[in-house]
Structures are given as structure tokens and as C-alpha cells.
Amino acid sequence: MAACCMFGVAMAACPTRVLARDDAQLWLTGAATVRIGDRWRFSQEVIVRLSDNRAGLSEIESNSLLGYRLAPRLTVWAGYTHDPTYDGGRLAAMERRAREQVTLEDIRVGPARAMLRLRTEQRWRDGVDGTGWRVRPFVRIAVPLHAQGATGIAFSHESFINLNRNAFQTIAGEDRMRNALALYTPVAKGVNVELGYLNQYRFATGAAGGSDHAATASINLSFR
Structure with missing residues (x-):
């Protein structure tokens, strides 16, 4: 019920002109992070996206990352993304990415906790020449609903900044941005x-851009 209210408020705050x-x-996201050594971590994330414009399934993004903890809050990661996209039930494109990132977690600002991430990606499309290079700075701030509580609200922002152009990465500079609001709570250890x-x-270049309005649901497992 709370998520539905949040979705309605966010939609009402968007411009009325569609x-x-x-x-x-x-x-829909499922993610797990597993400790595999004193400093090593492995992370697996799968995101399934459904789209009204694409008549159902639009994307299945699978991200596999190996991380090395340099300090208690600082981790470097590298891995691979497998990302087929669909349109009307048919495969539209097959994208593969190399991914590197640095995360700084659990930054305390009063009751809030912040997480900073800088991600770089090299993108390839099957059947299309060229490599797309981009960076993705990300910030997330989580605020508990009450002191020492584990349930709260998280705000996040991420920008996608292209470093070059090619046949499938046609915009140089900021290509998209994501702003999100979520209610989080633990359901088990x-x-x-x-x-x-x-x-x-x-x-978009020379035209009005567009927005994706996404309801989100995720389950995250952590065995660190």
C-alpha cells in the first residue's frame, strides 16, 4: 500500500504533458552479494524490465561482478553484463558490456547513510561495429523512518555520460538520468x-526527450 502511494505521488509530481x-x-530486480574471502566479494544481479511501449518484456540485464575490498567502506569491482533487449516478444538487440566500478559505502550524515559509486562501461552490440564508452556516477541516500530503525526511504540519482559516439551510442555527453525513490525494509537476516x-x-539530439516511469521491486541478499 505504501509503495502504491509513493508511486502515485511521484507520478503526480511529473509534468502533466506526456x-x-x-x-x-x-x-524487477534480484541481487546477491557473497563473501568469498577476507577481502573478496562476488555479486550477481538480474533485472527484468517490462515495457508498455514494447508490449511486455523489454530487457533482461544480468550483471556479474567480482569485488576487492580496499578498506572497510571502499571496494573496487570488475565484471561482465549480458543484456538482451526485446520488442514485441522478439529479440531487438544483444548488448555485452565490460564493467568496472568503485563504491564508497555507509557514509554517515546524521541519521542518513550515503553510498557513492562511480561506474565505467565498455559496450558492444552483436552485429554492430564499434565500442561505446561511458561513465555512470551514482549517489544514494537512505534515511530510516525512526531512530536506529532498519526500515526507511532511499533517494538515488544516476547519470549516464557517454564518452564517444558510434552506431548505437549516438549522443555524446549526458545520455540519460535516473532519479528514484524507494521504501526499503529487511524481511530476514x-x-x-x-x-x-x-x-x-x-x-535526444534536436528533439524533446522522453521519460520512462517505472514501478520498481527488488530483493537483495547479502552474505558478507
Whole structure:
């Protein structure tokens, strides 16, 4: 019920004029992080995206990362992303990415906790020449609903900044941005659930951009 209210409030706060390229979506995420050594971590994340404009399934993004903890709050990661996209039930594109990132976690600001991440990616599309290079700075702030509580609200922002152009990465500079609001709560030891809303604004060259309005649901397992 709380997630539905949050989604309604977020949608009401968006501009009333709906662009032709706007889309209603549902994003479902499952993620797990496992400790495999004193400093080593392995993370697996799968995101399934459903799109109104694409008549159902639009994407299955699978991210595998190996991390090395340099300090208690600082971890470097590297891995691979397998990302097929679909349109009308048919495969539209097959994208593969190399991914590197640095995360700084559990930064205390009063009752809030912040997480900073800088991600770089090299992108390839099957059947298309060229490599797309981009960076993705990300910030998340989690605020508990009451002192010392494990349930709270999280706000996040992420920008996608392209470093070059090619046949499938046609915009140089900021290509899109994501702003999200989610309610999070633990449901068991090491298991956290989030429900919320995400707005993804897509920039366009010489034309109005478009927004993806996504209801989000995720389950995150942590065995660190």
C-alpha cells in the first residue's frame, strides 16, 4: 500500500504533458552479494524490465561482478553484463558490456547513510561495429523512518555520460538520468526488500526527450 502511494505521488509530481516517447514500465530486480574471502566479494544481479511501449518484456540485464575490498567502506569491482533487449516478444538487440566500478559505502550524515559509486562501461552490440564508452556516477541516500530503525526511504540519482559516439551510442555527453525513490525494509537476516518508483529521462539530439516511469521491486541478499 505504501509503495502504491509513493508511486502515485511521484507520478503526480511529473509534468502533466506526456511526451510521445514516454513509457510505463515495471522493473524487477534480484541481487546477491557473497563473501568469498577476507577481502573478496562476488555479486550477481538480474533485472527484468517490462515495457508498455514494447508490449511486455523489454530487457533482461544480468550483471556479474567480482569485488576487492580496499578498506572497510571502499571496494573496487570488475565484471561482465549480458543484456538482451526485446520488442514485441522478439529479440531487438544483444548488448555485452565490460564493467568496472568503485563504491564508497555507509557514509554517515546524521541519521542518513550515503553510498557513492562511480561506474565505467565498455559496450558492444552483436552485429554492430564499434565500442561505446561511458561513465555512470551514482549517489544514494537512505534515511530510516525512526531512530536506529532498519526500515526507511532511499533517494538515488544516476547519470549516464557517454564518452564517444558510434552506431548505437549516438549522443555524446549526458545520455540519460535516473532519479528514484524507494521504501526499503529487511524481511530476514541478510535479506532486504525495496518497493518504489524510478524516473528515467532520456535525452535526444534536436528533439524533446522522453521519460520512462517505472514501478520498481527488488530483493537483495547479502552474505558478507
